[in-house]
Amino acid sequence: MKSMVTLSVNDLSVQYQSQGKKVQAVDHVTFSFDKNESLGIAGESGCGKSTLGLAIMKTLQENASVSGKILFDGKSILETSDSEFTKDIRWKQISMMFQGAMNSLDPVFTIKKQFEEILKKHNFQGDKKQAIELAISSVGLSHPVLDKYPHEISGGMKQRVIIAMALIMTPRLVIADEPTTALDVLVQAQIMILLKKLKKEGLSIILISHDLGIISEIAEKVGIMYAGQIVEFGNMQEIYKNPKHPYTIALLESIPKLQETKRIIPLKGNPPSLVNPPSGCRFYDRCPQAMEKCKKDPPKIKTESGFVMCWLHE
Numbered sequence: 001m002k003s004m005v006t007l008s009v010n011d012l013s014v015q016y017q018s019q020g021k022k023v024q025a026v027d028h029v030t031f032s033f034d035k036n037e038s039l040g041i042a043g044e045s046g047c048g049k050s051t052l053g054l055a056i057m058k059t060l061q062e063n064a065s066v067s068g069k070i071l072f073d074g075k076s077i078l079e080t081s082d083s084e085f086t087k088d089i090r091w092k093q094i095s096m097m098f099q100g101a102m103n104s105l106d107p108v109f110t111i112k113k114q115f116e117e118i119l120k121k122h123n124f125q126g127d128k129k130q131a132i133e134l135a136i137s138s139v140g141l142s143h144p145v146l147d148k149y150p151h152e153i154s155g156g157m158k159q160r161v162i163i164a165m166a167l168i169m170t171p172r173l174v175i176a177d178e179p180t181t182a183l184d185v186l187v188q189a190q191i192m193i194l195l196k197k198l199k200k201e202g203l204s205i206i207l208i209s210h211d212l213g214i215i216s217e218i219a220e221k222v223g224i225m226y227a228g229q230i231v232e233f234g235n236m237q238e239i240y241k242n243p244k245h246p247y248t249i250a251l252l253e254s255i256p257k258l259q260e261t262k263r264i265i266p267l268k269g270n271p272p273s274l275v276n277p278p279s280g281c282r283f284y285d286r287c288p289q290a291m292e293k294c295k296k297d298p299p300k301i302k303t304e305s306g307f308v309m310c311w312l313h314e
């Protein structure tokens with residue numbers, strides 16, 4: 001059984017240089033989680049979730065510049081050289097299921113061939129056949145899937161293949177970027193059951209999703225991301241029961257609940273641009289509780305299990 005990991009991210013910022021403009025995709029983000037905990041990162045499209053995952057995986061594109069600290073089991077990721085990270089950490093300790101990966105399986109190769117290519121790319125030295133069999137059986141797939149082409153298997157099976165690919169080098173932390181998006185509800189539930197099983201077996205998971213409901217199924221810790229910042233962080237249970245940031249409240253109100261007849265309240269408007277984001281609270285324009293002082297940068301207030309960045313809780 002694997003042992004789960006600790007991760008602490010301190011004052012992390014990522015800026016993209018794009019067409020002469022600077023996009024502040026991740027802005028002074030701080031959080032941590034411990035062994036036996038999984039983390040969820042929730043927020044709308046474009047708020048910087050994937051960028052945060054890519055920074056932890058040290059896989060950002062060349063137009064990105066990073067500052068801050070990421071400690072993985074106490075080891076500083078940003079200070080580790082690329083060659084050492086590739087040799088010892090990427091895929092072997094930390095792996096990532098990229099958003100939309102199931103649609104990027106190569107249509108002209110069998111699943112087996114694609115596993116073999118991945119092992120080659122990761123410079124795998126052991127018994128390839130055994131590694132592939134182990135990876136597919138850990139995600140509930142059986143041998144015949146290996147001879148199939150991507151178009152011959154269902155969406156749910158493709159996503160299991162993607163999870164197996166992320167697990168093939170037996171990492172201890174997997175960053176799953178929107179693993180259930182584009183799947184129907186039943187298949188979504190199956191994938192969540194699978195992720196929970198893998199977590200029980202000792203895998204640490206960072207689940208990135210726009211859907212706080214899905215995150216609440218698996219994560220002990222959650223960070224709510226808005227316009228590049230983590231505006232609320234803490235224990236999932238605490239945040240689910242007693243959300244403090246008006247954006248967290250809005251996200252929770254947008255989750256459909258089977259038992260309740262209450263209308264879902266969609267959040268109106270759009271987040272601010274990440275090119276020269278405005279000063280003050282970034283949620284100001286959309287916040288039903290905005291006050292004059294929200295035009296100033298919000299303080300970071302300590303909560304029971306984390307923090308909230310909001311003047312309401314000063």
Ligand SMILES: Nc1ncnc2c1ncn2[C@@H]1O[C@H](COP(=O)(O)OP(=O)(O)OP(=O)(O)O)[C@@H](O)[C@H]1O
Pocket residue numbers: 016017018023025043044045046047048049050051052061063099274
């Ligand atoms: N390589 C890049 N170059 C320039 N800008 C980028 C690059 N990658 C992402 N961005 C920008 O950074 C911001 C954050 O994007 P990111 O993909 O991290 O957000 P996200 O929350 O994961 O959204 P989504 O779920 O839609 O992928 C967006 O404004 C996006 O346009």
